[in-house]
Structure formats: C-alpha cells, structure tokens
Amino acid sequence: MFEIMDLDNTTNMNDDPSSDQCEPIDIILVETSHPGNIGATARAMKNMGLSNLVLVNPKDYPNVEATQRASGADDVLQRAIVKDTLREAVSNATLVVGASARFRRLAWPQWDAREAGINVIKHCRQQQGRVALVFGRENNGLSNEEMELCHYLVQIPTHVKYSSLNLSQAVQVVCYELRMACITSTETDSQTLDSPLAEHEVVEQMFDHIHEVLTDIDFINKDHPVKLLRRIRRMFHKAELEEKEVQIVRGIFAAVENKIRKNGQ
Secondary structure, X not given: XXXXXXXXXXXXXXXXXXXXXXXXXXEEEEOOOOHHHHHHHHHHHHHOOOOEEEEEOOOOOOOHHHHHHHOOOHHHHHHOEEEOOHHHHOOOEEEEEEEOOOOOOOOOOEEEHHHHHHHHHHHHHHHOOEEEEEEOEOOXXXXXXXXOOOOEEEEOOOOOOOOOOOHHHHHHHHHHHHHHHHHHOOOOXXXXXXXXXXXXXXXXXXXXXXXXXXXXXXXXXXXXXXXXXXXXXXHHHHHOOEHHHHHHHHHHHHHHHHHHHHOOO
C-alpha cells in the first residue's frame, strides 16, 4: 500500500497545521450514485485532515461498500450529515465553491484547484466563516441552478486527451491543495469587518426578494428571467456580502415595494 509522507515532520511542526483551519470546511457530495465513492471520499478527506462530510440526497447510503472503501475513515462516515437539497446543505456557509467537470458554458468566476486551496484557507483565516466545497454527480456534475448557488467554480487542469476524474480523485486533489495551503501559507492576520459575512441562506433570501420586486415592477421578463438574475447573482457573489450589506440591499427593495403599494400599483 502506498504510504503518504508526513509533511508535518518535514516542516518541523509539532501540531497539525490544518486541524483548526480546516474545521470550518464542509465537503458536500450531490446525489452520489455509487456508495463506494462516498467511502473513498471519506478516506481522501481524512488523509488530508478534513472531517466534515455532507451528502445531498445520496442514491444508496448508508451502504456496506461505503464503509469498506473508507478503509479506516469510518469516523468521517459516522459523522456525515444527509440533506435533501444543496441549498439546505450550504445554508450556513459564507463561501461556496463548486467543482464540476461540466461547466455548461456558464460564465462564472473560476479557480483552478491550487487557487481554490489558497483562497479557501485565506477565507477561513480572515473571515472566520464556513466554507462549502461542492462536488457534483458522477455522470453529469452540477446543474446550472446548483452552480448558481456557488461563489466560484473550481476546475482541475487535466490532460486534454483524458480529462475524466473519479469523484473521490477530484476530492483528493482539492483536499491536497487545501492541506498544502495550510502548511505553506504564512498569512495570519485577520481581516476586520464591519459585520460578519452573510450566511448563504440569508443571501438566497435576498435574491428571492430581488426577484420578486423586479418581477412586480416589470424590470425582468417573467417568462425569461434567468439571464438577468444570473448576472445579478454573479455580481453580488463577487462582493461576498456582509450581514449589514444584505440588510441595506433588502431595505432598498422593501422601500420600492412600499412605494408601489402607496401608489396603488
């Protein structure tokens, strides 16, 4: 069996540098078809010091094959949380990063795996918010609607002649980059915010509010709202809104609603 070198020893570090920094990171698998991939994912996570696994509507779980493929990472499986929808799974995250082999021509901010590792750990250190790393289905990845829940998409550069990665392999690559970012980064200063970053569900409720008001004032085509709403999502995702900023945006749209009612429209 291949034995992984202990990087901590090579860097003369007494404690695991990833233990605290990776605690706020959730690995989320969406509608996984094969239970063996869930077990292999748990093993890949534990290899790199991660332990928070979330499963969205898995096809066949719990399953003995998952336990067998976990190969000693049974504790990760035992703590795994099952959710019905991706929106529910990422509700308390302040940063959501989606990994999918198929980007479906969706124009969305993207990182490669190394950039994702560096930026996720930086986010954990500076913002003190939860991060959700989302991996799509084995056969067709994430849907456009699921990708729109993400602030960024992550792509693993592979050889053009054979680009297909197994789900657990993709998780292993991203988790490795997270661990390397923990070990090699020297940035320790925390960023001071006026208020905490808004959790994902709070931002989603803001988007629902925006959609409702823009529909009421006929700013968007009720039959074809997707393109404009996608651009609005992308714009606000880039900003990584704080709680107070979300309150300001919702206050503006609430004022618009009140004006409409007063005018009897």
